[in-house]
């Protein structure tokens with residue numbers, strides 16, 4: 001599905017960090033909640049959003065450690081974001097506010113991130129995908145390599161899937 005015309009993709013700015021983390025929490029709590037135990041959801045999407053998490057994300061965006069795109073809707077602010085870490089050829093995130101789900105926003109952000117990754121000269125992207133998102137990534141050319149675990153802050157481990165996608169040339 002093509003993305004709605006009143007939504008545009010933008011490079012994330014450091015001062016988007018707070019809105020990005022609000023989308024992150026809403027996406028997990030609205031979409032992933034049936035796939036994980038409540039204590040995993042709480043550790044993955046802790047509320048309230050803490051200022052040190054906002055500052056840490058703003059810094060990663062500012063210094064280019066994390067390349068992020070946001071989906072903005074006029075009047076509604078940021079409704080989705082995605083990012084990758086060039087130095088690790090790692091797709092870090094694609095998150096869409098649940099009330100904007102299945103409108104093509106995730107797919108459009110993923111395409112934009114892949115384009116940027118190719119500009120960095122990356123030949124592939126790897127990621128730890130959450131269980132709820134596997135169908136989305138399979139639909140977009142990722143393959144599942146194996147099951148794994150992702151260590152959350154606080155020490156809990158969440159089940160995830162190691163996925164990989166080769167990027168087309170040039």
Ligand SMILES: CC(C)(COP(=O)(O)OP(=O)(O)OC[C@H]1O[C@@H](n2cnc3c(N)ncnc32)[C@H](O)[C@@H]1OP(=O)(O)O)[C@@H](O)C(=O)NCCC(=O)NCCS
Pocket residue numbers: 001027028031032092093094095096097100101102103104105106107108128129130132133135136137139
């Ligand atoms: C995964 C996520 C980013 C998808 O975003 P989205 O904007 O809803 O996805 P799109 O509308 O672009 O979907 C494109 C296609 O992907 C597939 N897809 C997306 N979500 C799916 C789902 N929950 N189940 C099955 N297929 C799905 C479909 O083929 C869809 O096309 P269709 O709607 O025409 O059938 C979103 O559901 C989300 O934020 N989830 C919670 C956060 C999360 O776990 N992110 C991944 C962390 S690794």
